[in-house]
Amino acid sequence: MRRRHVSLAMAAVLTGALLATVEPVSAEPLQADRPAPAVGRLAAGPAVDPAAASLAADRGIGLAEATRRIRWQHDASSLAAEAATALGRDTFGGMWFGADDDRIKIGYVAAGAAAGSARAADVADTVDAVAAGHDLADVTDTVPVRHSLADLLAANDWIGDRLEQVDQNAKWPMKGSYRTDGNVVRLGVPAPDDRTAAQQALVDEAKRRYGSMLDIYPYTDRPVTSACSFPYCDPPLRAGVRIDPAGCTLGFLARSRSNNLLYAFTAGHCVDDRPSGTVYYTRFPNNEIHNIGPAHNEVFGLDGDAAIIRVVNETGWQSRGLVYVLASAANGGAAGTTYYPDYPISADGGSSMNMRVCKSGAVGGTSCGLVTDLGVTVTYTDEGVTVRHLGEANYCTSRGDSGGPIYAQRTAYGLVSGRSSGTSPCVSFYQGIRGAENLLNVNVVFE
Incomplete structure (x- = not known):
């Protein structure tokens, strides 16, 4: 078992899945001396919120409604x-x-x-x-x-606390979460013949403890992580652009609660296991490399999946609370989005079932969907790491999108963490933004 709670030099450490894989979405590093493909600036479309446009198309209602x-x-x-x-x-x-x-x-x-x-x-x-x-x-x-939210949370925590241990040496990991709309705690399990004795014991005990509160279902995915090469932008620095050497996506800009220094979010697994002091960089559209700064702190494991990178040249980067929203095609009934490279963020918020959110990633671009699970615990099979306290949504995620922003109506909701790599490519996982802020002692920068 590997448990990831890695402290970097500049800061101290802050203290589930069935037959298809789930993965964090990060990629092989782009070599600094290899030119990236130039990305032209598209003509900006109208300043329409992508989540609103998606909902209007899905419901057949006007944009104002x-x-x-x-x-x-x-x-x-x-x-x-x-x-x-x-x-x-x-x-x-x-x-x-x-x-x-x-x-x-x-x-x-x-x-x-x-x-x-x-x-x-x-x-x-x-x-x-x-x-x-x-x-x-x-x-x-x-x-x-039938059940209070407090009881759902307590049951979800009880299951989540045990998943890391029971998934050790298992052929297929399990997955835990809860749904307020169904008033249930959910436990995704592999087929009986594929379960270990420890996994079966957890299933039996959960049934005994929680009865009708527990929804047990076959889980046919494996969680894997998500990060590659795609959009680059001139200043101001903003969320949604590619960062290297991790091959991930930059998340929201943030400021320290203690000294007001400027940072940028990404996923914790994009920083984990890299040498202390690693400098992260991006490019301008002309392919010139420009440093952002060193990783400052990260969490990847039972506490969540988030990291912050120090932005060392604040004046040069002219950093702002913006997101790079890309034009996208429709996805599984959710409408596509309009190119909007300067999408402003003016608030942060918590997640609720069935709320509509969008994500921007450096490979998969922009995609919108609904929140489908909360309090998710998954074991990323490619990393061997169990991560808790995630949200799940049905927007599409590609390898290379890790760390990218999750947002709607100018509100920051989370950071891309991973996806299912099985039969459902648009089952995606994200770190809630308020949890990330508290873990890393920063606040998202607003416009």
């Missing part, structure tokens, strides 16, 4: 936090977005109420009052569930 619905996602994180406090730990069942109508759903535990209808009415009144404070009362619904 799609933009309004995507904006709900930005405001819903604080609504959920207030609803959780108002309803209490044992009643709040989590938040998600309607898969068909995009409305905000607040789950509540209805079992045990002396009068179910009265309890439901009380909950609805409480949630309405909270939602009204965010101007979201007309688009927020209450939904009865």
Whole structure:
């Protein structure tokens, strides 16, 4: 077993998957003396949010209505936090977005109420009052569930804590996660004949402990990591461009909470195992190499998958809170995106089920999809590393996209971590941005 919590010289360490592989998305380094293919600047399209454009095409609605619905996602994180406090730990069942109508759903535990209808009415009144404070009362619904979010999180943590150990020497790794919309904890398992004794013991114990809360399903992918050669930009430095020698993608710009120094995010596995002081660089469209700076700190393992690179030439790079959004074709029902090289980021946020997000990667370009799982634990089979606290979404990811930004409605949501390499190429994993900020003691730079 390899457990990755690597501390680099400049900072201290901060402290699942079935029959198809999951992989972190990083690539072989591009040799510094080998010219990269020139990337021409395309004509910029209209400043339309890619997530809104994707939703408009999927739903057959106007862009203004799609933009309004995507904006709900930005405001819903604080609504959920207030609803959780108002309803209490044992009643709040989590938040998600309607898969068909995009409305905000607040789950509540209805079992045990002396009068179910009265309890439901009380909950609805409480949630309405909270939602009204965010101007979201007309688009927020209450939904009865069997299990509280606190119970889902506790069960997911219990499973996640054990997956690294039981996946040792296993032919196929397992995968853990939870879904608020289904009110279940999920455990992806290989076929019975492919399970080790330790894996089967975990399945049996999880069934005994969690009963109807547990959703066991066949897992036919292997997680693998994601990073290659594609877009380069002139200053300002921004998220979504290729960085080497890791062959990964640059994430959001960020500033230290302690001394205001400028950094740039990428995936932890893009930095892991590289010599201390390794300098990361990118290119301008004319193929000239330009240094960004050395890796400062990283996490790759049970705490997550994130790293920061010091930006040493702030004046020259003119760094800004921008994302390089590429034109893209439709993907599995999600509409394509318009070229927008200066897409601004003005906030960060947490993830919820069925919310729509987009990613930019240095190889796979831009792709949009829905969040399909939370609290994901996977074992990256190509690295032999178990990573926890990831999100899962159905945008497409290519090798070379690791570290790239996950965003919607000018809000930062995460960093590309990996993908499934099996029969479902658009099953992708990401590190939540707020977790990355807290792990590495930085805040995303906003426009």
